[in-house]
Amino acid sequence: MPVAIAAPRPVEKPAPFRLPIVASLAPVVVAVVLWMVTGSPFTLLFALLGPVTALAGVADARLGARRTRRREAARFAEEERAALDAIDLAHAEERDVLAERAPTGAAIVAGAAPRTPSTLVTLGTGSVGSSLSVDPVLAERAAVLRHAPLLVDARLGIGVCAPPVLAAAMARALVVQLAHALPAGTHGITGGEPWVASLPHARAGGGARVEVRDADGVVASVATAAAESELPAGCGVVILATPTGAAVVRHPDRGMRGAVRPGVVGLEAAASWAAGLPRPAAAAVETAALGSLPGGAVGTGPHGPVVLDLVRDGPHALVAGTTGSGKSELLVSWVLAMTAAEPPERLTVLLVDFKGGSAFAPLAGLPHTVGIITDLDEAHAARALASLRAELRHRERVIADAAARSVDDVPSLARLVIVVDEFAALLADHPDLHALFSDIAARGRSLGVHLVLCTQRPAGVVRDSVLANAHLRVCLRVNNRADSVALVGTDAAAAIPARATGRGVLAPPDGEPYEVQFALAGDADVERVTRRWRGSPPPRRPWCEPLPADVDPQDAPGGFALVDLPHEQRRAVAVWSPESDGHVLVLGAARSGTSTALAALAPGGTRVPRGIAAAWDVIGAAASGGPGVLVVDDADSLLARFPPDYRQVVVERLVALLRDGPERGIHVALSAKRLTAELTPIAALAPERLLLRHAGKQDWVLAGADAASFAAGLPPGAGVWRGDRVQVVRARPPVGEADPLVADLEPGRRLAVVTTRPAEVLALLAGAVRLGDEAPGAVVVGHVDEWQSRWGALAALGDAQVVLDACTPADVRALTRTRELPPPLAGLRGVAWRLEPGGRLSRVRFDPGRGA
Incomplete structure (x- = not known):
């Protein structure tokens, strides 16, 4: 800008x-x-x-x-x-910016120049246009950048016209720049002075003209001549130097033409610099079996077997390559090479495969393998990855307790290598893991945790905080040069043929990139490693096993469930204490284990029967009862079975119990399939919730849970308690239920019957008389309307038993002139209501056909 x-x-x-x-x-x-x-x-x-x-x-x-x-x-x-x-x-x-883009030859041979892969070179210093934006008053002073590096692209072809000695010195400076910027493993240099032959880029052939070649042909050239007319074809840039000065006389951009002070390099300095460059040899091309390589080697390079040492060259590594380039095969071979050299007590491996889970299947049985995480089990993957944070804290504690500075000083702590295939897919599913991997990258060296991250394109996926600590880099075949250059500093990986599976470019932290043919592993290699370390003690896993679907009560002493705490690498026992925790509501779909959960939560509680009549009695008695736990299973279904008038009263009674019960030591444990309108005010008073499997995410969220914690397909008894995953212990709900309260008629006590079927009752009851034909000691039978029309008839009966037969609650309310509902009779045969002298209503057995 x-x-x-x-x-x-x-x-x-x-x-x-x-x-x-x-x-x-x-x-x-x-x-x-x-x-x-x-x-x-x-x-x-x-x-x-x-x-x-x-x-x-x-x-x-x-x-x-x-x-x-x-x-x-x-x-x-x-x-x-x-x-x-x-x-x-x-x-x-x-x-300074221009000088950094293309250091001069003099700076390069002096050893004070950074390396930037490019074909830009500096011809010398001169005047170029400046990017400054100033007021017209100072435009003349600011518009021209004097004594600035004059950069040109050597791909245009550079011609130098000068006396022989000066021309050679100028061309020497340009060749030094190209040899410094372009890696020797992928670029060759032909022609020129004899010192050029000592460059690691040197290739046979060529003449006076220096040519730089890659796999596609000539990419840059430098030629010298005494006159411009003697230069070979293809020189798009020409610099003419005389004893009085020098100038760029040919350039596609006319603005670049003008005076220049050319850069020069002496012959002795160039030869000494060239002789001191590292000597990368040609690429290895033969595929080798892993078993044929010496221990620890993972492939073959120009100098023989290649060992990828994360401790020496890491601490972390990046692997890139397009589909079919052999990334997964490389990772398998690398893991086998590492585990063949180190026992499980010193090295463990965690494998993360987010492209189906089959890539690391052969490694599952290695004694070093502490787990395989795949994208096929999302819940298990999230749980295992959460445990990695706890693993870092565990290692910090162990190192601190040993008063050590790093894992090297704690022999009992094995190194952990986390190998991730398809790192981009992992982060797409779990974007919050960016911070975790950045943390591991920063602290992994001292904690003994190493990353091997594999992806098709690291650019835009791997953050700078991880890249800065991934010193070991491997690039298999990629589709474009930019990806290769970005990872290993050369475009050689883009030129690897498609048939060369497993071939890549290795960029060590302290040397030039070079090609490696990585070995292919087979079943025999896996068996060899397994057999070598057979009998070794199992390594410590960075997480506990997932909760079982069936938990024995003895495994959760004093509690109702086991709690999974992957972020702490442990399990705990879930405990519900009514006195301190308050009421509890269990929500879950059909067959999710709600009844079992209630049985585990309150094994000695008073259960509300499923029948309407008995449920009415138990709930009503609880309001005046002593301390204890009232258990209401399938509360939403129970409330739905009550008639509307009764349902409202039951809801009011339950709300009163939840609101006022704790003062008298009464607590409630409920379960339901979903939160209905009637259940909402009751659920609002239950501070604790156990959420079992739900039919869908919407019901899960409405139940008060976080949408991210929803998991479909949970086994019965599995759910979430206080934000953590739990599995309820095995418990058997009680089989029997309380019967509704039904009394018998008191013999010898006068009886009056209020009914909607007086003729039928009179025919069945011996000695019964109709209302109005009273006789001493006789059973008086009358229609409910007749009783209502005779205001004083009931009062005149004194302490007689008044039975209300085949009446509706509305009839009872009208006759007794009270809003109190009589106890429900649903599901009961041969039962009626009895009106006591004090106005209380109760159930009584009444079957006229049997003489009752």
Whole structure:
């Protein structure tokens, strides 16, 4: 982005002076008026004040203008100096940027130049256009960047025309730059002076013209001649040097043509620099079996077997390659090479496969393998990855307890290598793991945790915090040069043929990249490693096993479930204490284990029967009962079975129990399939919730859970308690249920029957008489309407038993003139209501056909 520099504000001119005519004439007028009034000639002396005032104003204006001009001149000079300094500083930064893009040959042979893979070279120094944006006042000074590196692209072909000695020195500087920037493993250099043959890039052939080649042909060239006409074809840039100066005389961009001070390198300096460069040899091309390589080797390179040592060269590694390039095969071979060299007590491996789970299947039986995480089991994957944070904390504690500085000082702590295939897919499913892998990358060396991350394209996937610590890099075949250059500093991986599976470019942390043919592993290699370490103690796993679907009560002493705590690498026992935790609500779909959960939560609680009549009695009795736990299973279904009037009363009674019960030691444990409208006020008073399997995510969220914690297909008894995954212990719900309260008629006590079927009752009851035909001791039978029409009939019966047969609750309310509902009779045969003298309603057995 162009840098904007503000120009100094122009000098402001003083405001022009105006003669104060009114102020000068005012004293004259006043003097004349006073003379005319007083007649005294002395008053005319006031007239002199006018000219005096005018002269004083002129003098003051001139003095003020002089001061303004001096102040403005000083300000302008200061702002001009600041602007010029800013321009010089910006120009210096521009020169530094250009110098970093293409270091000169002299800087390279002196050993003070960074390496940037590029074909840009510096011809010398000269004047180039600047990117500064300034006011037109300073445009001439800022527009030209003087004594700046003059960069050209050597792919245009560079021709040098000068006397032989000078031309050779100038060409030498350009060749040094190209050899420094382009890796020897993928680029060759032909022709030129004899010292060029000592470069690691040197290839046979060529003439006076120096050519740089890659797999596709010539990418850059440098030629020398005494005159421009003698240069070979293909020189798009020509620099002409004479004893009096040098200039670029040919360039596709006319703005680049002009004077230049060329860079030169001496013959002795170039030869010494070339001799000191590392010697990468040609790529290995033969595929080898892993078993044929010496221990620890994972492939063959130009110098023989190649060992990838994470401790020495890591601590972490990146592997890239397109589909079919052999990434998974490389990872398998690498793991087998590592585990063949180290026992499980010193090295463990965690394998993460997010492309189906089959890549690491052969390694599952290795004694070093502590687990395989795949994308096929999302819940298990999330659980295992959460345990990695706890593993870092565990290792910190172990190292701190041993008063050690790193894992190297703690022999009992094995190194953990985390191998991830398809790292991009893992982060796509679990984006929150970016922070975890950045943490491992930063602290892994001291904690003994190493990452081997494999993906098709690291760019945009692997964050800088991980890249900065991944010193060991391997690039298998990729589809474009940019991906290869970004990972290993050379585009050689883009030139690997598709048939060369397992071939890649290795970029060690302290050397030139070179090609490696990685070995292929087979079943025999897996068996060899397994057999070698057979009998070794099993390594410590970074997490506990998943909770079993069936938990014995003895495995959770004092609790109702086992709790999975992967972030702490342990299990715990879930405990519900009614006195301290309050009421509990269990929510879950059909066959999710709600009844079993209630049996485990409150094994000694009072269970509410499923029948309406018995449930009414138990709930009503609980309101006046003593301390204990009331267990209401399938509460939503139970409430739905009650008629509307009764349902409202049951809800009110349960709300009262949950609200006021704890003061008397009464607590409630409920279960339901879902939160219905009737159950909502009850659920609001239950502070604890056990969420078992739900039919869908929407019901899960409505139950008050986090959508991210939803898991379909949980086994019965599996759910979430206080945010953690639990598995309820095996418990058998009680089989029997309480019967509804039904009394018998009291023999010998007078009986009156209120019914909607008087004729039928009169025919079945011996000695019964109709209402109005009373006889001493006889059973009085009347229609409910008749009883209501005789206001004093019931009162006249005294302590007689009044049975309400085949009546509705509305009939009972109208007859008793009360809003209290009689106990429900649903599901009961041969049962009626009995009205006691005090107005209380109860159930009584009444079957006229049997003489009751």
